[in-house]
Amino acid sequence: MNRRPQHSSAYLEVTIIAHKEGQDLPTKFKYKKRNEREKPMALDVLLQAQENQLPDLAFRYGCRARNCGVCTIDINGKPRIACRAVVRDGDELKAMSTLPAITDLVVRRDQISRQLKGKIYEGGRKNDLNVEASEDYHELTSCIECYACLDNCPMHEKNFSETEKDPDYFQWGNPFSLLKLQTIASDPISTVARKEAAVTEALNLGLETCVSCPGCKCGVGIDLKGKVIKPLLQTSKLVD
Amino acid sequence: MNIDLEWRNFDVLVIGSGGAGTNAAETAAKAGASVLLVAKDPLSASDTKISEGIATVRASGSEDDTEEVLSENLKIAGSDLPVEEITSAFAKDSQTAYDKYRENGLRPEISSITKGPNSLPLPMGGHTRRRSVGHKNSGLAFGHANWNAIVKENKIEYLEDCWVIDLVTSEYDDNRRTVEGAIIYDAQKGKLLAICAPSVVMAAGGLSTLYFPKTDTMRGNTGDSYAIAARAGAELVDMEQTQFLPFCLTSPPSFEGLLGGEPVTASYLGVLRDKNKKVILDGVYLRTRAECSAAIMKAVEDGRGTPNGGAYLDMRANKRAPKSGTYFMKFLKNSLPSAYNNVRQAMNKKEAQCDELWEVRPSAHYMMGGIRVDANGKSIADKNSNNGVQGLYAAGQAMGGLFGANRLGSTSLTEGAVFGSRAGLAAALYSRNFNNKKINKDLFFKEAYKLDDLLGQKGTKHASQLKIQVQKECWNNLGPIRDKKRLKKTQKFISRCRKDLKKIQIRKNLLWNQSLIEYLELVNMIDTAELMTYAALERDGSVGGHVRADCKDISIFSKPYSTIVKVRKSHIEVSKIDRKRTELKKLVEFKFKEQKRFLEAKLLRLLPMRLKDAIIEKRYKKIMGSKEQAPPLEPGSIEAAVGDQRVS
Numbered sequence: 001m002n003r004r005p006q007h008s009s010a011y012l013e014v015t016i017i018a019h020k021e022g023q024d025l026p027t028k029f030k031y032k033k034r035n036e037r038e039k040p041m042a043l044d045v046l047l048q049a050q051e052n053q054l055p056d057l058a059f060r061y062g063c064r065a066r067n068c069g070v071c072t073i074d075i076n077g078k079p080r081i082a083c084r085a086v087v088r089d090g091d092e093l094k095a096m097s098t099l100p101a102i103t104d105l106v107v108r109r110d111q112i113s114r115q116l117k118g119k120i121y122e123g124g125r126k127n128d129l130n131v132e133a134s135e136d137y138h139e140l141t142s143c144i145e146c147y148a149c150l151d152n153c154p155m156h157e158k159n160f161s162e163t164e165k166d167p168d169y170f171q172w173g174n175p176f177s178l179l180k181l182q183t184i185a186s187d188p189i190s191t192v193a194r195k196e197a198a199v200t201e202a203l204n205l206g207l208e209t210c211v212s213c214p215g216c217k218c219g220v221g222i223d224l225k226g227k228v229i230k231p232l233l234q235t236s237k238l239v240d
Numbered sequence: 241m242n243i244d245l246e247w248r249n250f251d252v253l254v255i256g257s258g259g260a261g262t263n264a265a266e267t268a269a270k271a272g273a274s275v276l277l278v279a280k281d282p283l284s285a286s287d288t289k290i291s292e293g294i295a296t297v298r299a300s301g302s303e304d305d306t307e308e309v310l311s312e313n314l315k316i317a318g319s320d321l322p323v324e325e326i327t328s329a330f331a332k333d334s335q336t337a338y339d340k341y342r343e344n345g346l347r348p349e350i351s352s353i354t355k356g357p358n359s360l361p362l363p364m365g366g367h368t369r370r371r372s373v374g375h376k377n378s379g380l381a382f383g384h385a386n387w388n389a390i391v392k393e394n395k396i397e398y399l400e401d402c403w404v405i406d407l408v409t410s411e412y413d414d415n416r417r418t419v420e421g422a423i424i425y426d427a428q429k430g431k432l433l434a435i436c437a438p439s440v441v442m443a444a445g446g447l448s449t450l451y452f453p454k455t456d457t458m459r460g461n462t463g464d465s466y467a468i469a470a471r472a473g474a475e476l477v478d479m480e481q482t483q484f485l486p487f488c489l490t491s492p493p494s495f496e497g498l499l500g501g502e503p504v505t506a507s508y509l510g511v512l513r514d515k516n517k518k519v520i521l522d523g524v525y526l527r528t529r530a531e532c533s534a535a536i537m538k539a540v541e542d543g544r545g546t547p548n549g550g551a552y553l554d555m556r557a558n559k560r561a562p563k564s565g566t567y568f569m570k571f572l573k574n575s576l577p578s579a580y581n582n583v584r585q586a587m588n589k590k591e592a593q594c595d596e597l598w599e600v601r602p603s604a605h606y607m608m609g610g611i612r613v614d615a616n617g618k619s620i621a622d623k624n625s626n627n628g629v630q631g632l633y634a635a636g637q638a639m640g641g642l643f644g645a646n647r648l649g650s651t652s653l654t655e656g657a658v659f660g661s662r663a664g665l666a667a668a669l670y671s672r673n674f675n676n677k678k679i680n681k682d683l684f685f686k687e688a689y690k691l692d693d694l695l696g697q698k699g700t701k702h703a704s705q706l707k708i709q710v711q712k713e714c715w716n717n718l719g720p721i722r723d724k725k726r727l728k729k730t731q732k733f734i735s736r737c738r739k740d741l742k743k744i745q746i747r748k749n750l751l752w753n754q755s756l757i758e759y760l761e762l763v764n765m766i767d768t769a770e771l772m773t774y775a776a777l778e779r780d781g782s783v784g785g786h787v788r789a790d791c792k793d794i795s796i797f798s799k800p801y802s803t804i805v806k807v808r809k810s811h812i813e814v815s816k817i818d819r820k821r822t823e824l825k826k827l828v829e830f831k832f833k834e835q836k837r838f839l840e841a842k843l844l845r846l847l848p849m850r851l852k853d854a855i856i857e858k859r860y861k862k863i864m865g866s867k868e869q870a871p872p873l874e875p876g877s878i879e880a881a882v883g884d885q886r887v888s
């Protein structure tokens with residue numbers, strides 16, 4: 001195990017960058033450790049900041065246990081799941097850069113789900129329900145929808161070169177949406193038509209971008225490259 | 241007025257995108273209704289999504305698990321507070337309702353014997369049959385199913401980041417009210433919505449955030465369901481019945497309150513000990529959550545609590561047994577994977593391996609009481625079932641009457657599907673009577689003006705900080721152990737809080753105004769807590785999730801009753817309603833069997849090691865097939881996650 005040097009101090013200083021009406025306002029915050037051995041998570045820091053210094057600070061969280069997927073923020077420019085990301089002295093906490101910021105650390109999220117609205121139609125038949133799904137299927141449903149995978153996705157980036165500033169849904173896809181589509185494609189109760197529709201939809205979202213992309217990375221360790229992108233590229237015949 | 245209202249019309253408004261809300265929306269839409277589903281959290285982010293993902297499916301473990309058996313099991317476990325009509329509905333629909341999650345992508349392991357969903361190897365604490373079906377990726381699998389249900393077709397409109405502030409109702413005679421719609425704060429768009437809908441399904445979850453951080457639930461459980469419904473005139477039932485999960489973590493701080501295990505986790509030889517290591521509860525794996533929590537809190541009250549105000553869960557004996565010990569660890573990891581994951585991250589190696597004691601403390605988990613409804617989720621009141629709030633339906637944790645004094649593990653995901661579907665259908669059918677209903681806009685404006693006054697309110701206090709005070713108060717005085725003095729104290733505290741509400745600073749802007757959000761939730765927390773104190777004072781005896789240190793236990797053989805609370809113009813009304821007691825013969829039989837199991841468990845524990853080891857090994861072998869082995873690396877586990885590490 002790699003041990004980092006212990007912080008001897010009773011405090012930890014971080015910078016919280018709040019988004020306010022289009023501007024980024026940094027605030028220094030000194031986190032008081034609750035015991036000397038504590039290695040607080042980013043969420044602990046935000047909660048204490050709200051309690052002691054920034055009472056109206058806006059940030060998302062839910063479960064505190066890396067399950068609900070809503071607390072993702074950028075720490076030093078990289079997406080991290082705030083409730084399970086250990087914070088170090090000097091860290092910078094900010095809204096996720098890959099989605100439009102609303103207030104402080106809160107970003108708008110629903111443009112992602114809306115891009116699949118009405119597009120994953122029912123396809124299972126009731127009498128097929130007693131079949132087991134593959135391990136790959138289950139790996140995909142371990143997605144917590146944290147959107148950490150949007151980071152550095154060239155397909156997702158295309159959304160921001162469009163003219164419309166804040167559309168209802170994103171036109172271009174992202175690893176999460178492709179994961180949802182591949183889940184349908186690998187669901188044992190999906191009909192052939194439904195599987196094909198899922199792949200067509202992936203193409204509509206811009207799957208060809210993946211051909212020349214080094215691949216995406218998931219915040220909870222799902223093998224996106226191997227279990228989402230590769231099978232989609234193969235079924236869509238974009239690669240052999 | 242400074243705020244513009246955005247007007248929309250729907251047949252059915254569903255509040256909440258957990259299991260209950262999703263099933264309600266899907267069923268209502270299938271019945272032809274135009275549906276709007278709103279949630280304050282992102283789509284499908286809810287208790288349902290973060291749950292252990294274990295669902296009750298009748299007869300999944302044994303053929304003799306009839307509807308009567310299941311319904312009676314719930315009723316007796318709830319100390320006869322549950323309403324028979326509602327427990328029967330649960331038993332009747334559990335399989336078909338579960339299949340709705342499957343139609344949306346939930347894929348359980350299939351048993352080679354029953355050819356249906358495979359149930360966990362042991363009945364969960366308090367269940368008389370094996371009927372709890374676990375799932376890969378726990379609640380996330382349910383979260384995806386719910387997400388799919390809403391997104392897959394164009395039928396259901398949904399909005400996230402929307403806080404329902406209040407229902408809009410009209411009064412038709414003497415305190416009887418009809419739903420007209422709701423006023424909703426859309427934080428994402430910075431708008432106020434006036435949603436006109438003849439029926440509303442309340443599925444906005446529970447109230448465990450009253451006890452934060454001593455809870456394992458989502459932050460949004462601020463009692464909104466109950467407070468909003470009560471302000472609209474609905475009756476609430478059994479509001480003293482908070483479920484505390486007994487085995488939650490006490491430290492480190494980031495993990496405080498999270499789930500460590502369930503009674504079943506303790507397996508055949510686990511016991512609870514006080515700070516002096518004296519056994520305070522035996523046969524833990526057979527006990528209900530309420531029994532375990534009460535045992536811990538009574539020891540704490542007695543001054544025998546552990547340093548963090550809990551008790552020790554001792555599972556060393558399971559582990560030490562030479563042969564069966566290896567099965568035990570497998571059992572522990574497989575039966576509750578995400579709880580065990582919490583343990584592995586929060587505790588040291590020896591503890592995680594069960595070679596040392598776990599310090600555990602109850603955490604708020606679920607409200608068993610809730611909006612008083614019939615078996616179709618329709619709000620009811622008085623003796624006459626037509627006297628509830630017309631057009632109001634409730635499902636999931638928001639409703640009461642299903643679990644009474646104790647909820648058995650794994651029943652709530654099923655509850656969401658059963659009553660979500662029933663309420664959704666009932667709401668859709670009800671709304672058919674209101675085609676082209678004339679809208680009385682003034683009623684909406686009246687609610688909206690209140691908000692107009694709040695925006696820009698000047699003051700020195702902050703709602704987010706007052707919330708923390710409320711949470712401390714609730715844990716100390718309205719928590720897992722209560723008495724009259726403490727409850728009265730809480731009532732005084734609440735009236736002081738109400739005065740403070742006027743001193744809270746609220747910003748003026750509408751776009752994601754956190755000070756407004758905190759304020760709205762604070763009010764719901766206070767309203768809910770107050771209603772709870774009335775119910776808790778009315779119930780002057782301990783039963784289930786309500787433990788009174790100053791009163792005797794209420795015997796299961798005494799005449800059962802439920803408490804009812806409701807808000808009237810200037811005061812809160814509290815009353816009792818009789819419940820039907822299970823036939824004496826059945827109760828005696830149930831109790832006798834239960835005592836027999838406890839005794840057997842105790843005797844087994846006291847047998848010489850060689851003997852008990854052999855017996856237990858046989859049992860594990862029987863309950864754990866070859867399929868039960870954990871995969872080497874589970875996605876979502878700490879080993880797989882980037883940026884995660886052990887904390888202590």
Ligand SMILES: Cc1cc2nc3c(=O)[nH]c(=O)nc-3n(C[C@H](O)[C@H](O)[C@H](O)COP(=O)(O)OP(=O)(O)OC[C@H]3O[C@@H](n4cnc5c(N)ncnc54)[C@H](O)[C@@H]3O)c2cc1C
Pocket residue numbers: 255256257258259260261278279280281282284285286287288289290291292293294295296402403404405443444445446456457458460464465499605606635636637638649650651652653654656
């Ligand atoms: C850690 C954990 C493990 C659990 N494990 C299990 C298990 O294994 N088996 C089981 O059966 N049960 C389990 N439960 C219990 C079960 O998950 C919940 O009781 C159940 O999911 C509640 O479902 P619901 O639909 O009623 O509410 P929720 O799923 O909590 O959904 C509430 C919804 O209401 C919305 N909402 C709240 N207030 C407002 C408002 N004012 N305006 C708009 N929207 C609002 C929220 O955003 C959310 O969408 C567990 C719970 C937890 C916390």
Ligand code: SF4
Pocket residue numbers: 142143144145146147148149150175176179217218219220221222224
């Ligand atoms: S695929 Fe991974 S990173 Fe992307 S949303 Fe899902 S869990 Fe998060």
Ligand code: SF4
Pocket residue numbers: 152153154155156174175178209210213214215216217229
């Ligand atoms: S492989 Fe495709 S989805 Fe993944 S990051 Fe690259 S472009 Fe985005």
Ligand code: FES
Pocket residue numbers: 061062063064065066067068069070071072081082083084
């Ligand atoms: S708070 Fe739920 S994932 Fe972080």
